Amino acid sequence: MRILFFGIAKDIVGKATVEFQNEIQFPIQVGALKAELIKKFPALGELSSLAIALNSHYATDDMSVSAQDEIALIPPVSGG
Amino acid sequence: MDINIKIVSEIDTTIGYHYLAHEESGGHSIFIGSVRNSTQNETVHELFFEAYESMALLEMEKIAKEASQKWNLQKVIMHHAVGTKKVKEPIVLVGASSAHREACFEACRFLIDTLKERVPIWKKEFFENKKVWVTPHP
Numbered sequence: 001m002r003i004l005f006f007g008i009a010k011d012i013v014g015k016a017t018v019e020f021q022n023e024i025q026f027p028i029q030v031g032a033l034k035a036e037l038i039k040k041f042p043a044l045g046e047l048s049s050l051a052i053a054l055n056s057h058y059a060t061d062d063m064s065v066s067a068q069d070e071i072a073l074i075p076p077v078s079g080g
Numbered sequence: 081m082d083i084n085i086k087i088v089s090e091i092d093t094t095i096g097y098h099y100l101a102h103e104e105s106g107g108h109s110i111f112i113g114s115v116r117n118s119t120q121n122e123t124v125h126e127l128f129f130e131a132y133e134s135m136a137l138l139e140m141e142k143i144a145k146e147a148s149q150k151w152n153l154q155k156v157i158m159h160h161a162v163g164t165k166k167v168k169e170p171i172v173l174v175g176a177s178s179a180h181r182e183a184c185f186e187a188c189r190f191l192i193d194t195l196k197e198r199v200p201i202w203k204k205e206f207f208e209n210k211k212v213w214v215t216p217h218p
Contacts, residue, residue: 058139
């Protein structure tokens with residue numbers, strides 16, 4: 001599955017999209033996916049907030065993610 | 081209620097009234113955000129904005145609909161720029177029209193405050209010798 005990264009999260013990971021093949025087993029809950037990503041990229045855990053978007057909507061930690069979903073990591077937003 | 085939501089490379093500041101005008105509206109409130117030349121006493125040269133566009137559009141639409149549930153509005157406009165913006169250039173335009181001014185004033189403030197809290201857009205500040213993504217400190 002492909003995960004999209006934006007803003008400071010993109011700088012931390014080093015690219016805008018990362019393919020995860022075997023490292024993560026799907027389906028997985030949003031909270032567990034976030035924990036996996038923080039384990040892989042510890043600097044993500046130092047951000048003041050980190051949300052996950054599931055198919056372009058903010059997701060809660062108990063939602064389930066399948067390999068077909070579009071996932072994006074949302075670091076603290078700063079528009080406007 | 082009609083809504084007009086866009087992510088654009090250039091904000092057209094002249095279209096606010098043109099879009100918001102409605103025969104039932106007597107008030108129109110528009111907020112325009114622009115690039116300021118300093119942040120915490122440091123000189124800012126330019127800003128760069130990046131958006132998760134599909135989600136930003138959906139989130140702005142949700143905010144516009146929430147505003148229309150809180151206040152009786154005829155129209156809502158929300159435009160945000162992406163890319164590099166120099167000092168004094170506009171970066172965001174939001175506005176609402178309503179029968180009387182109270183509703184559009186309050187709705188306009190809600191639109192920009194909520195956009196800043198929720199819409200997935202990120203700002204990078206370019207200073208003399210460094211560039212940083214703006215992130216609120218815990």
